[in-house]
Amino acid sequence: MNVYCDNAATTRMSKTAVEAMLPFLYDNFGNPSSLYSIGQRAKEALEAARADVATVINAKPGEIYFTSGGSEADNQAILSAAAQGEKKGKKHIISTAFEHHAVLHTLNALKKRGFEITLLDVHSDGVVTPEQVANAIREDTCLVTIMYANNEIGTIQPIKQIGEICRSKKVLFHTDAVQAAGHVPIDVEDLNVDMLSMSAHKFHGPKGTGALYARKGVILTSLINGGAQENRKRAGTENVAGIVSMAAALKEAAGQIGENGKKPISLRNRLIAGLGEIPYGELNGDADRRLPGNVSFCCEGIEGESLLLMLDDKGISASSGSACTSGSLDPSHVLLAIGRPHEVAHGSLRLTLDADTTEEEIDYVIASVKDVVSYLRNMSPLWRDLVNGKRQHVFAK
Amino acid sequence: MALYSEKVMDHFRNPRNVGVIEDADGVGEVGNPVCGDIMKIYLKIDNETISDVKFETFGCGSAIASSSMATELIKGKPLSEALKLTNKAVTEALDGLPAHKLHCSVLAEEAIKAAVKDYYDKNGIAYDPKDFPDCDHCESCGV
Ligand SMILES: Cc1ncc(COP(=O)(O)O)c(C=O)c1O
Numbered sequence: 126m127n128v129y130c131d132n133a134a135t136t137r138m139s140k141t142a143v144e145a146m147l148p149f150l151y152d153n154f155g156n157p158s159s160l161y162s163i164g165q166r167a168k169e170a171l172e173a174a175r176a177d178v179a180t181v182i183n184a185k186p187g188e189i190y191f192t193s194g195g196s197e198a199d200n201q202a203i204l205s206a207a208a209q210g211e212k213k214g215k216k217h218i219i220s221t222a223f224e225h226h227a228v229l230h231t232l233n234a235l236k237k238r239g240f241e242i243t244l245l246d247v248h249s250d251g252v253v254t255p256e257q258v259a260n261a262i263r264e265d266t267c268l269v270t271i272m273y274a275n276n277e278i279g280t281i282q283p284i285k286q287i288g289e290i291c292r293s294k295k296v297l298f299h300t301d302a303v304q305a306a307g308h309v310p311i312d313v314e315d316l317n318v319d320m321l322s323m324s325a326h327k328f329h330g331p332k333g334t335g336a337l338y339a340r341k342g343v344i345l346t347s348l349i350n351g352g353a354q355e356n357r358k359r360a361g362t363e364n365v366a367g368i369v370s371m372a373a374a375l376k377e378a379a380g381q382i383g384e385n386g387k388k389p390i391s392l393r394n395r396l397i398a399g400l401g402e403i404p405y406g407e408l409n410g411d412a413d414r415r416l417p418g419n420v421s422f423c424c425e426g427i428e429g430e431s432l433l434l435m436l437d438d439k440g441i442s443a444s445s446g447s448a449c450t451s452g453s454l455d456p457s458h459v460l461l462a463i464g465r466p467h468e469v470a471h472g473s474l475r476l477t478l479d480a481d482t483t484e485e486e487i488d489y490v491i492a493s494v495k496d497v498v499s500y501l502r503n504m505s506p507l508w509r510d511l512v513n514g515k516r517q518h519v520f521a522k
Numbered sequence: 523m524a525l526y527s528e529k530v531m532d533h534f535r536n537p538r539n540v541g542v543i544e545d546a547d548g549v550g551e552v553g554n555p556v557c558g559d560i561m562k563i564y565l566k567i568d569n570e571t572i573s574d575v576k577f578e579t580f581g582c583g584s585a586i587a588s589s590s591m592a593t594e595l596i597k598g599k600p601l602s603e604a605l606k607l608t609n610k611a612v613t614e615a616l617d618g619l620p621a622h623k624l625h626c627s628v629l630a631e632e633a634i635k636a637a638v639k640d641y642y643d644k645n646g647i648a649y650d651p652k653d654f655p656d657c658d659h660c661e662s663c664g665v
Binding site for chain 1: 531534535537540541542551555556557558559560561562578579580581582583585586623
């Protein structure tokens with residue numbers, strides 16, 4: 126059986142998204158900036174896509190800027206707020222310890238330019254509180270940037286309440302909604318956000334296409350200089366096929382959210398319950414305030430990469446936050462941020478489902494993970510020491 | 523290109539000599555849980571020759587494959603020869619390892635040396651400590 130359980134890494138394009146894209150690769154290949162008909166047809170499609178994306182998140186079309194993906198949107202949002210802040214001598218930014226590197230590395234670059242960065246603690250449940258944000262805001266704070274949902278452990282942040290605080294203190298608020306868009310409802314008015322990033326390939330659209338929502342009045346800095354595209358905020362001939370496809374994918378995904386939708390909350394809970402039977406394993410992050418498709422576990426006594434390789438042999442595609450899978454010496458900063466010790470973070474497993482995942486597949490995944498974990502534990506000297514009481518368990522059971 | 527060579531995957535999928543020798547003559551353990559890999563080698567020694575060897579490993583695919591290959595390379599060999607096993611020989615026998623995984627083969631070499639040293643210590647056999655570097659000389663993990 127082949128089960129793709131890495132939808133947080135990327136998703137398969139939906140048929141709708143593929144079909145939406147095709148006409149703009151061949152028949153309507155024109156440049157939206159050209160005045161003749163095939164150019165203008167592309168322009169119309171581009172603007173229709175903008176309106177569609179805007180509608181899904183309750184924004185206005187003029188507030189949507191298409192980008193090359195989530196990373197670019199994050200960079201642009203943060204660097205824009207920083208540029209405006211700098212002009213007013215406001216060089217303090219608030220974020221969290223477990224943001225995506227597209228955010229953290231941008232903040233690091235700003236730090237080198239003299240900005241002060243406060244990274245809020247995300248606690249063992251993987252959720253920041255609005256109070257933490259309220260307490261961290263200072264006179265010179267120019268931006269709060271907090272992700273909507275975490276990409277590794279799936280926890281959802283109290284964006285609306287944080288937005289209220291930022292609004293009342295007149296501080297710009299950006300949220301990286303790359304993992305949330307198309308998976309949970311997003312209404313930028315209700316959420317009080319000023320900027321929001323999304324990426325098409327996380328909701329069954331194409332890779333290399335994303336969008337930045339920037340509320341009217343927010344001044345964006347152009348990261349790519351050149352032509353006048355995207356209201357002069359993002360030069361370069363538009364990726365028309367990708368953008369049209371993203372809009373179609375987002376509409377489709379958003380339509381599947383909710384009680385009547387086929388989103389996999391019950392399957393997610395089945396998977397959490399099944400993996401919960403593994404002794405000395407624990408769910409990462411809050412069990413309820415999490416994305417419908419995210420399951421993230423840490424298991425004592427094993428290492429994540431060997432777990433992934435063995436699951437791959439069984440047809441299961443998953444991911445881990447172990448050092449060996451990240452290519453660095455340390456395990457994932459997200460797992461460390463929620464207080465997992467290194468030795469446990471190395472044994473992490475992330476399974477991210479989509480609306481097409483079936484109950485049979487979930488049961489197969491549960492059985493396979495259990496098999497592989499006990500196989501690897503059987504050859505693990507660390508596990509032997511834990512069983513013999515030579516080392517202390519991290520988890521209670 | 524795949525992450526690992528066919529050889530690595532073969533030794534990872536079908537590791538040779540996994541297990542424990544209860545009455546081992548020498549046991550060596552290197553690595554630590556914080557770094558994400560621990561290798562433990564058990565040796566049975568007859569007439570200064572490795573008559574049996576088993577390993578247990580906590581670690582990534584290349585750590586498991588390196589231990590498996592290393593045990594194959596020393597099984598049945600005189601101790602003097604086993605002590606000459608280098609991480610390079612383990613890596614070559616595996617048809618190479620990705621650069622950031624080379625330390626797995628270093629661990630395998632060290633685990634074997636640690637097991638032989640344990641045997642020497644237990645039996646009061648003299649040796650030159652220079653031949654037995656400890657974990658500290660290597661910079662692969664930040665601990
Ligand atoms: C939370 C989060 N932010 C940003 C990104 C980057 O998005 P993209 O791959 O489209 O640049 C990702 C995806 O990897 C993500 O999960």
